[in-house]
Amino acid sequence: MWLVSLQKDISLDDRIVWDYWVENARTAPENEAIIHWVAGEEPYRWRWRALMMSASFYASYLQAQGIKKGDVCAIIIRHNRDFYPLYMGISALGALPSVLAYPNPRLHPDKFRFGLEGMARRSGLDWVLTEAELEPIVRPLLLRQGSTIGGIFTPMEWGEKMEGVKEQFEHPEVTPNEPCLLQHSSGTTGLQKGVVLSHSAVLEHVKRYGDSVGLGEWDKIVNWLPLYHDMGLIAAFYVPLTAGIPVVQIDPFEWVVAPILLLEALSQEKGTMSWLPNFAYNLLADRVHEEDLETIRLDSVRMIINCSEPVRAESHDKFFRRFSSYGIKREALAACYAMAETTFAATQTAAGTPASEISLDREMLSEGIVRLAKKNDEARICVSSGPPISGCDLRIVDDSGKDIPEGRVGEIAIRSVSLFTEYRNSPDKTAEVLKDGWYFSGDYGFLHRGECYVIGRKKDIxxxxxxxxxxxxxxxxxxxxxxxxxxxxxxxxxxxxxxxxxxxxxxxxxxxxxxxxxxxxxxxxxxxxxxxxxxxxxxxxxxxxxxxxxxxxxxxxxxxxxxxxxxxx
Amino acid sequence: MITERLKKVILGELNLDDYYFQDSTTANLVPGWDSLKHIAILASIEKEYGIRFKSLEVIRLKNLGQLQELVARKVEEESERKGE
Missing domain, CATH: 3.30.300.30 (ANL, C-terminal domain)
Structure with a gap:
């Protein structure tokens, strides 16, 4: 297991992500890597040996199609058990996988195409890998003058074509400081920024974030988050796969219709960790039937981590009240502050203790002053997102970028060993937020007893x-x-x-x-x-x-x- | 054929005055009917008819016609259960 080798060898040397996956397959070939969950079906269980063989087949076939080191491969594919080896196969070639959201049926095809075209232009997408159903919508982009897209593939249809393909491919020389993946911010105008992360940023993050949540071989992550979202991709894909921890992947489209699926997976698979945006706490607490919980036990869960939306104290309370009798412990309710630009987490509350809450004077807070509420004050309860994780420093700054004292609200600036390299092809946008090694997040917050509280945003997102x-x-x-x-x-x-x-x-x-x-x-x-x-x-x-x-x-x-x-x- | 009763529950949840529902209508066509609203609509239907959907049943729904059929079947099952 990678975690074991990590304890012996703290430096990450010159390995890249693929090397860790190979190592996991070599040391524990029959261990489960990914449990692909589909409602009403037996889960498909990828073991390391089979997963890496499949990834190698994909790498070999993709290489034969012309995909090479440094190419950006947009993946627009729904929940599918072959998604994972495909993604890993792209990574094996030193190409940059970039998972994009599969369009919701309500999204007008022209708007989708327009957004993708803008993204292709800005990020320099080289290839689009998608489903046969979406191919006709994407195809016209290939024919546009000046299109960067070199080809469109439908890899989920490759079953027979891949027969006879050898699992050997030519390994490119890739160093840890070279790009590993590309993540995109949301939006529909085609102005989405592509965040480039290096192998070393991702690996440093897996190691340090893993330490901050006490990740160990006893863990099993359960995830319904889409993998185009940094929380899904990093916390529930790179972290478990690189650390050699099994992860259960639930279809996000199924989960949102039937939230009980997460609890079923946690219960049946004895999951220990899950990351959720704040709304999911309410949805689970309000929309799951009591009778559907009859066979559910959540005693194995040691952390449910709230992230990617403002953390609301009442959501934690509601969730705990609803599920404490099923085994959820108060100390399991954790939180983190994360963004794609720092790979994922910048701060994290400690494992084994609930996220701290403080009651502040609402009026003073609106003036940027952090003062504990007195008995008759109108109070706002703020939930901590924890202290910075190892390798990460935080500052609170004013509009001119100067530090402001503790007890005042300001913009959160972050320095991290897992900082992004750049917004791809956008030096101006990069320079706006990245100054002297510090990333200016645009989020407002404050530090209190060394912990970070995020309370608002500079921009109107x-x-x-x-x-x-x-x-x-x-x-x-x-x-x-x-x-x-x-x-x-x-x-x-x-x-x-x-x-x-x-x-x-x-x-x-x-x-x-x-x-x-x-x-x-x-x-x-x-x-x-x-x-x-x-x-x-x-x-x-x-x-x-x-x-x-x-x-x-x-x-x-x-x-x-x-x-x-x-x-x- | 979507009944007036079902239509009323859906319109009420979506805060709409009216909408022309057909069997083939899919949620993505109806203003305001997104994934978060979907689960609230299903809960309102359950309350209105005194029935309970199973997760697999709702995951497999493709359009309004199928929802109407599911409601009718559940109501029948419920009345048989109570009759026993």
């Missing part, structure tokens, strides 16, 4: 169910609707306590005064959101010149949010 949504994407889509005044739209998120995540609201100016017509326009706005795979929960139609402009001349999201919400009172 909306986070719905762990997915980052840029208000610009919504505003652009709504601005194009007939009846809406162009450029006179703002989108923002509001906290929804019942679901533990945010809801999207839109304020749009219109000259329309007829109530029936306004009703129709509201529906068209909601449908425009659907076409970019965004659910707009509330639409406020307002008369011309209602929106307040900021100093830049554009409508101010913050001020108009307050104004729109006041309409309801």
């Amino acid at each position: 909306i986070i719905v169910a762990g997915k980052n949504i840029y208000p610009e994407d919504i505003e652009d889509a709504v601005s194009q609707i007939k009846g809406v005044l162009p450029g006179r739209v703002v989108a923002f998120g509001i906290e929804d306590i019942s679901t533990g995540t945010e809801q999207i609201c839109v304020v749009a100016e219109t000259r329309e005064e007829n109530e029936e017509e306004k009703k129709r326009l509201r529906m068209v706005i909601i449908e425009a959101g659907m076409q970019i795979d965004i659910t707009i929960s509330r639409v406020y139609l307002v008369p011309p010149r209602w929106l307040i402009k900021s100093s830049s001349g554009k409508p101010s999201r913050r001020e108009n949010k307050e104004r729109a919400l006041a309409l309801e009172i």
